[in-house]
Amino acid sequence: MQDHVKIFEDYLKKHNLKLTRPRHVILAAVFANHSHFDVDALYDQIHQKYTDVSRATIYRTMPLLIEAGLIKRSLRSQARDHYEHIFGHKHHLHLICNKCGSIIEAESAAVETLLQNLAKRYNFTITECNIGARGLCEKCRE
Amino acid sequence: MQDHVKIFEDYLKKHNLKLTRPRHVILAAVFANHSHFDVDALYDQIHQKYTDVSRATIYRTMPLLIEAGLIKRSLRSQARDHYEHIFGHKHHLHLICNKCGSIIEAESAAVETLLQNLAKRYNFTITECNIGARGLCEKCRE
DNA sequence: TAGTAAATGAGAATCATTCTCAAAGTTTTC
DNA sequence: GAAAACTTTGAGAATGATTCTCATTTACTA
Ligand SMILES: [Mn+2]
Ligand SMILES: [Mn+2]
Ligand SMILES: [Zn+2]
Ligand SMILES: [Zn+2]
Numbered sequence: 237m238q239d240h241v242k243i244f245e246d247y248l249k250k251h252n253l254k255l256t257r258p259r260h261v262i263l264a265a266v267f268a269n270h271s272h273f274d275v276d277a278l279y280d281q282i283h284q285k286y287t288d289v290s291r292a293t294i295y296r297t298m299p300l301l302i303e304a305g306l307i308k309r310s311l312r313s314q315a316r317d318h319y320e321h322i323f324g325h326k327h328h329l330h331l332i333c334n335k336c337g338s339i340i341e342a343e344s345a346a347v348e349t350l351l352q353n354l355a356k357r358y359n360f361t362i363t364e365c366n367i368g369a370r371g372l373c374e375k376c377r378e
Numbered sequence: 379m380q381d382h383v384k385i386f387e388d389y390l391k392k393h394n395l396k397l398t399r400p401r402h403v404i405l406a407a408v409f410a411n412h413s414h415f416d417v418d419a420l421y422d423q424i425h426q427k428y429t430d431v432s433r434a435t436i437y438r439t440m441p442l443l444i445e446a447g448l449i450k451r452s453l454r455s456q457a458r459d460h461y462e463h464i465f466g467h468k469h470h471l472h473l474i475c476n477k478c479g480s481i482i483e484a485e486s487a488a489v490e491t492l493l494q495n496l497a498k499r500y501n502f503t504i505t506e507c508n509i510g511a512r513g514l515c516e517k518c519r520e
Numbered sequence: 521t522a523g524t525a526a527a528t529g530a531g532a533a534t535c536a537t538t539c540t541c542a543a544a545g546t547t548t549t550c
Numbered sequence: 551g552a553a554a555a556c557t558t559t560g561a562g563a564a565t566g567a568t569t570c571t572c573a574t575t576t577a578c579t580a
Contacts, residue, residue, distance in 0.1 A: 254546050254557060275536080290560045295537065312454060315568075316536065329493075331502045340500050347492050351471075351511060354489065358482050359516035360473045366510045369493060374501035396526060396577050417567085432529045437568060457537075457567070 240267055240306055240323050247304035258289045262297045263306075272310060272320045272339065308364070313337075327365070333373035340373065382409050382448055382465050389446035400431045404439045405448075414452060414462045414481065450506070455479075469507070475515035482515065 244263050248255055265282045266273070275294050282289050298319065301307045311318040311330065327348060331340040348365050355362045386405050390397055407424045408415070417436050424431050440461065443449045453460040453472065469490060473482040490507050497504045 252557090256545070256558065258559070288560080292538080292561080293559060296558085329496075331497055331500060331504070333502075334505065340502060342496055342500060347489060347496065347509075350489050350492055351509070354471075354484055355473055355511060355513070358473060358484060359519075360475075360482060360511075360513055361519060362473070362511040362513040363476065364512045366508075366512070367489075367493070368508045369497060369502075369504040370506045370508070371497070371502055371504040377501075377503060394526090398527065398577070400528070430529080434530080434569080435528060438527085459567085 240321075243306060243323065244301070244304055247300070253300070258286075258293045259297055259300070261286050261289055262294055263301065266301060266307060266319075266321055267323075270321070270325070272318050274316050274318050276316070311339075311368070329367040330369075331373070332368065332370050333376055334370050335372060335376035338373055382463075385448060385465065386443070386446050389442070395442070400428075400435045401439055401442070403428050403431055404436055405443065408443060408449060408461075408463055409465075412463070412467070414460050416458050416460050418458070453481075453510070471509040472511075473515070474510065474512050475518055476512050477514060477518035480515055 241260075241263065244259070245255055247253075248259070261282060262278070265278055268281070275291065275298070279289075279291050279294055282294070298307070298309075301321075302309065306323045307319050307321045309317055310320045311332070327344045328341040329344040329347060331342060332338075333340075344365070344367055347367055351365055351367070352362055383402075383405065386401070387397055389395075390401070403424060404420070407420055410423070417433065417440070421431075421433050421436055424436070440449070440451075443463075444451065448465045449461050449463045451459055452462045453474070469486045470483040471486040471489060473484060474480075475482075486507070486509055489509055493507055493509070494504055
């Protein structure tokens, strides 16, 4: 059973952090759907069932989930941080439409390989790629 | 004489915006050095000679310079927007060291081409690429 | 040079995020 | 299973980058 719950719990134990109810609730909410999210949306979602989990705790938990390798900070739209979970998902890149705001997720393996090779030339060790582009989607082009 | 000043002035005229002193001062400061900058650093730099140019005007001018194709919003470090000018510079990508914070600028043409081809498959028209990676630089790896 | 519309500076407002601290929870030890 | 030792939590205050407001100034037009 090597699921996200186990990974998080292992991470917490390894770092002498406690396995608390809010942390489990937040983790579950993060993996309850598979799209990008921001803290505000997450708070709304959680708050329907668990009125006692505070924004502060959500903000405090994001770095833990990142450190555990379960989510990444993926985009920033109008001054708000966005996250997406990465555990259970392939690496991908984002094509963001400037008009309608829709996000296409595309396979990134080839681009990442090229990027890795490039980094090698600078003796740079990549731990996290961030690849994306803005433009116009099919529908918005006409 | 197709320099950045001319480009900016043409942009302003074309959009019925006025060629003001603060806008010229800000443009000059942006191109006075060739590194990344944030509004705060820019303000400090400008404020030494031109004490009457306000932060508000600098913030208001950034989108104009972006629209004119002279700068781009390039990175965000700890909640602060960073910019770099792009006129007169080749496209490049950023390798950011997580330890020392240094930024390596690397040639991005090959990666961008690949990204363009990928986008084509989704009928997506790219106007702006954003490619980068985090990790450890040569010095910080030991 | 006057008339008109846009731009500016100063500081207030906004708003996402971080911080503070007293109260509550978790783990360890007996 | 209860107390000690330590961590986490919620609530709301604080912070800090960015945006807004509005009275005043400036740039352009004729
Ligand atoms: Mn995604
Ligand atoms: Mn750069
Ligand atoms: Zn679109
Ligand atoms: Zn380094």
